[in-house]
Amino acid sequence: MGLLAATGVAADSSCFVVDLDQFNGPLDLLLILIREEEVEIADIPIARIAEQFLERVHGLGLSAAAEYLEMAARLLRIKAQMLLPQRDAGDDWQDPRAELVRRLLEYQQMREVADVLEKLSEQRRSQFRSGCVSPERAETAPALQLSLAELLAAADRVIRMVRHPGVHDVIPRALDVDGAMLTIRNLMARSPLLRWVDLISWNAESWEVLSALLALLELARRGELRLRQTRSFGPLEILRDAASEAA
Amino acid sequence: MTPLAKLLEAALIASGRPALPDELIALDPDASPASILLALDELRRQYETEGHGIELVEIAGGWQILTRSEFTEAIERAQLAARPQRLSGAALETLAIIAYRQPVGRSEIEEIRGVAVGGMLRQLLDRGLIDVEGRAEGIGRPLLYGTTPVFLEYFALRHLGELPRADELSIALRTQPAPLA
């Protein structure tokens, strides 16, 4: 399986239904796999778990959820790091899994508390409070307690809402990933090596930049090109073929 | 108390509204109408002989447990001493939108919050925190809302200019860390 290649990009909305119903996130899925495999959190057989994670994410159509893809990438990175020779550094060697293990333990602890809360709420749900609230009470509303901090926090939330428009909102110009892919293919046909700056004009709008970036990632995923960065923060190089190992 | 009387007590307390005979019969498939009436009578007597603060009364063709009227005054008095109420997060958001966009119509508020705010506006109007400032032009000439002097008083503001500017608030949003960062 070509790693993420098999997951596809179809963002069917039903993916999120599965996501919500079955797992509470990538860490939840990971914990379930670890339990199923009956392995220790502290000593995860990373190659096997990564493979199963990808399989499950693919099989359930969770691939549209960024959080699962992010975790998949993380697992593959750890898997790669585990393959590197540990040299003979001994004490200096840091288990690449350490951070993941810490997060899993932390998450599992919260999961346990969530289970305690669920039991408590089930118990409380099994009892009704009295439903007869005397009608007079509603007439005389008690004094209000308000603080400026609360109002500002609410204003803050409102602004955040406005900045995250819902799907029904009209976006002035939609992303054009297909168009950008066509452009990149045409450019690649003429030159085997491109730079990021060749793809977008200096005055490109944000939707154009985003379209180009997504197109680039999609083409890389399909193996039509590969991306290389020779040094940290160095210029991004776009190469025509994907035959050799990615940097 | 018999099991049926206990069940009726729990059901009547939980319901709050008068429960109809059919509903009470539905509580226990084995109970006959006659046994329900017997159990109701048992409950009524229980409250009377033990001297409870509540009583069983027949209302609107059904039965309801109500607090005895002699305690109404004390209960209301204690309500006045109750801890002050707080506005819900949703009500505060509506108030914040009005404070920053006034005069503003209901449809604009609903567009921002993504939910109906009719009940919320009533609550804020009742509390005197907002008032109708006028009407917009256009179809239906919708009402426009704004904040009141009571609003300033509640938040100890001298004037609206003392609220931080919206773009000062939004700095917090632009720097919100991305998930999994």
Place this chain on the structure above:
Amino acid sequence: MTPLAKLLEAALIASGRPALPDELIALDPDASPASILLALDELRRQYETEGHGIELVEIAGGWQILTRSEFTEAIERAQLAARPQRLSGAALETLAIIAYRQPVGRSEIEEIRGVAVGGMLRQLLDRGLIDVEGRAEGIGRPLLYGTTPVFLEYFALRHLGELPRADELSIALRTQPAPLA
């Protein structure tokens, strides 16, 4: 039953939500805190010994009368009352983190859960289970969240200390320098 116990019964039935000690004391200007406690105990015993369908419980720092759980199914079947909706697993996880780490910011919750929680926080705020407790220092001064009395009421907790301590959980974090409170 003593007059004070009767008054308390009426007040608790009328209130519905847990009544705080201060509110109960306000019911009767002549009552001392000690006499209130005695009357509450009398009421609790009354329900127990007479075998009622209701009971007196201590929740969220106050007292509340609830129906006994054995009758819930029958009451729901007869449609005289309905249980509140269950919280989702994701909501419970988010609440667990907030309960143990409060005051806590959104990014820390997202770091632990591994997913974005913006929408979830909105829902929990709307239901009154959490509230904004303040702002953190640092860039953007992110909002900090904490649990509310409604949270305690929802889980029938007297106080947060009734939740299991971090070292009582089967997974105790040894690598984490700052364990749960």
